[in-house]
């Protein structure tokens with residue numbers, strides 16, 4: 422080896438040594454959920470109920486093409502993967518097509534419910550489900566994959582020690598479907614223990630499979646979402662909070678979140694060797710609504726960027742991607758993307774607030790310094 426080459430190699434290691442001093446906190450991420458975190462499963466499964474997800478403007482901001490993400494760009498789970506220097510998670514249904522999954526897999530499916538689809542079929546509202554790939558189906562996919570990840574218990578413990586499991590957000594659709602066809606808040610209150618029970622049972626099942634680091638997000642303030650604001654418009658000013666959100670629906674989301682937090686506390690006692698993080702999506706989103714200008718959201722907080730008119734730019738006859746809808750010029754100036762889902766810019770802020778610990782309790786482990 423020449424002196425010169427030797428010097429080059431040495432300086433390369435010195436520079437790298439300074440830039441990346443610490444090992445990665447997580448080597449793998451396994452994610453379960455719905456459209457808030459689906460990175461392509463619903464599209465790969467056919468997306469019959471929502472085919473526009475397969476074309477622009479979905480994906481326009483970051484990917485320049487549609488990926489099956491329900492946004493203009495990246496989602497919270499993408500920003501979390503980036504923060505831990507991991508590749509964006511491949512959707513589980515792409516694995517058969519030869520995708521690499523050594524750093525984790527995404528099982529989330531847009532439209533998925535926490536409760537099994539049979540529950541909705543029994544209630545005679547099964548026909549409106551976008552997908553039957555509920556949380557238990559996603560858990561089944563994980564179990565199937567697990568045998569290819571590790572074999573002995575020791576092997577698996579070692580593997581999962583370096584894995585982050587994200588369970589949710591999930592449950593929002595269990596409420597959306599009945600709300601959108603006229604279910605009352607009183608009726609839906611009775612579903613909350615079932616939905617939370619399913620999330621808790623799945624979280625326990627993952628712990629029994631070997632998970633030790635888990636994050637479980639709550640629901641968003643749905644009373645601030647353009648679809649709820651459009652469907653449940655009220656002439657009564659008292660129904661709205663100072664930010665223009667529907668109080669009763671935000672109270673409903675809070676009820677779900679409080680139940681979830683309480684039951685997670687039970688799980689922490691039952692499994693003291695684990696770390697179970699609650700991710701407060703509700704407060705993270707409200708923070709953006711309360712100080713939109715401070716975060717660069719000058720275009721609109723309650724109005725969707727992409728839509729077909731109406732006071733919240735959400736129109737059931739011209740939803741984002743359909744004829745009669747247009748996307749705004751600058752999605753990063755908007756919180757709401759298509760009336761239901763948020764923009765990449767909003768997801769970015771929310772993810773940062775989870776990673777830096779402002780909206781996670783206990784805090785999500787910070788990415789190693791030097792990683793970006």
Ligand SMILES: *[C@@H]1O[C@H](CO)[C@@H](O)[C@H](O)[C@H]1NC(C)=O
Pocket residue numbers: 538550551552553
């Ligand atoms: C879900 O399952 C039911 C009953 O098996 C079936 O009729 C329906 O088509 C399925 N829905 C979807 C979206 O795959």
Ligand SMILES: *[C@@H]1O[C@H](CO)[C@@H](O)[C@H](O)[C@H]1NC(C)=O
Pocket residue numbers: 615616618619622
């Ligand atoms: C959760 O698990 C418990 C214990 O196995 C069971 O009794 C309960 O019915 C389950 N709840 C749901 C919602 O599946």
Ligand SMILES: *[C@@H]1O[C@H](CO)[C@@H](O)[C@H](O)[C@H]1NC(C)=O
Pocket residue numbers: 729730731732736737738739744745
């Ligand atoms: C909603 O979309 C339909 C179909 O494009 C259109 O005729 C209607 O005017 C729109 N409504 C509003 C409030 O813009």
Ligand SMILES: *[C@@H]1O[C@H](CO)[C@@H](O)[C@H](O)[C@H]1NC(C)=O
Pocket residue numbers: 769770771773774775777778779
């Ligand atoms: C954490 O992230 C939030 C949301 O992006 C931000 O508002 C806050 O200033 C950050 N806090 C710290 C301590 O970095």
